[in-house]
Amino acid sequence: MSRRRIGQEALILTPDQRGRRSSLNDLAGLIDWAPVESRLEGIHAAARGEPAWPPLALFKAMLIAVWYDLSDVKLAEALDDRASFRRFCGFSAQEPTPERTAFVRLRRELVRQGLDQVLFAAVTAQLRAKAVSVKTGTLIDATIIASASHADGEAAWAGHQRRKAIHGFKAHVSADAETALVEALAVTPGNVHDGRAGGAALPENPGEVYADSAYRGEVFGAALRARGGTPRIVATGMWGRPGDDTLRKLRRWNYAIQRVRCRIEKIFGTWKRSYGLRRMRWRGLAKACLQVHLTAIAYNLKRTANILGRAAA
Known part of the structure; x- marks a missing residue:
């Protein structure tokens, strides 16, 4: 199973972009993404014969879709256009980004393998360790x-x-x-x-x-x-x-x-x-479960970032 390699070029930023810090930068460093990536290892979200996009990059893009309330089409367009979205997902400045069909295939695989609950547990366990001291x-x-x-x-x-x-x-x-x-x-x-x-x-x-x-x-x-x-x-x-x-x-x-x-x-x-x-x-209960779990993951990431930000202030 071949996979595309992304992020090989340096991400080129204008002077204005270097001075601006996106909230996505903080969210990207909030957890260790390696355990999440390991749970996505068995996913091959590509059309037959094509090199697959890295599933972690697609998963991060789906979190962006939740935060910004984007459809698959709008997500693909925004990922191609916005530097902060590219950085969060791991794409460099000049390389291509996925089309909407890649997100459709990823969702299908997440549902087929029942990974929505697994991913929610993997992310939430790390966030609770950072934000919750006493139950x-x-x-x-x-x-x-x-x-x-x-x-x-x-x-x-x-x-x-x-x-x-x-x-x-x-x-x-x-x-x-x-x-x-x-x-x-x-x-x-x-x-x-x-x-x-x-x-x-x-x-x-x-x-x-x-x-x-x-x-x-x-x-x-x-x-x-x-x-x-x-x-x-x-x-x-x-x-x-x-x-x-x-x-x-x-x-x-x-x-x-x-x-x-x-x-x-x-x-x-x-x-x-x-x-x-x-x-x-x-449509369908399985895809409804996936949508709610993705929303909960996205919410927990933002909520934890806010809690830690207030604690550090």
């Missing part, structure tokens, strides 16, 4: 993401009593309560109940788990106990005698949980507002 707790929630098409048979309608029903998938996400780094996730059709799928999105040793009332069921409770977690779940009612201060106790309990749990909503807001996750780009 204080876990946030967990789910968000609906509209399908690429109503013809997608693996998506499902998700109803809501106060909002219009959405045809799509549901991302079940857990994040560290202190740093808001995503630690684990699962993707299901949109009609799967949060509490039934939430156990698959729990990290090991979650500590105190902050969640809304959808997670009060026994299925999630059993999964939480199996990992040694402590539930901090919004209550819908509380026993008390007439004249007791029961309602005040209920409000106090829920307020203490909600003020922590609400941090996960900022993650979903960033994904949908800035990273293009308002709608799935591709």
Whole structure:
């Protein structure tokens, strides 16, 4: 299996470009990419007979597509044009860059080999070691993401009593309560109940788990106990005698949980507002999982860079 060699020429920068530092420079040096590259070693993302593009360069380009909300066509154009994108992916100034079909083939291989979860774990393990010192707790929630098409048979309608029903998938996400780094996730059709799928999105040793009332069921409770977690779940009612201060106790309990749990909503807001996750780009559950995992990797990289930047200031 032949592969192209990239980055052999020096990247030529103008005086103006030398004085400008891109945020991608910091992200490129944030982790050791060698473990990620080793997990991509079995991928040959090339048309038959062509030398393959290095899969790590393509994977980095797909992270750029998430950060800048680019389609495959726009990504190929931007990679050919922007020096900061070339540096991040490892391309030199004068050599050619991949066409959009290379990204299509890479996605197909990532899905076929089930590497989205593997890559997420490889990147997140390094980031957690840099940003998380003491585990204080876990946030967990789910968000609906509209399908690429109503013809997608693996998506499902998700109803809501106060909002219009959405045809799509549901991302079940857990994040560290202190740093808001995503630690684990699962993707299901949109009609799967949060509490039934939430156990698959729990990290090991979650500590105190902050969640809304959808997670009060026994299925999630059993999964939480199996990992040694402590539930901090919004209550819908509380026993008390007439004249007791029961309602005040209920409000106090829920307020203490909600003020922590609400941090996960900022993650979903960033994904949908800035990273293009308002709608799935591709059909099928496997590709939906890939898109959510890529978004989580891109988010964790940026989030860690921000945390370390504030610590160094």
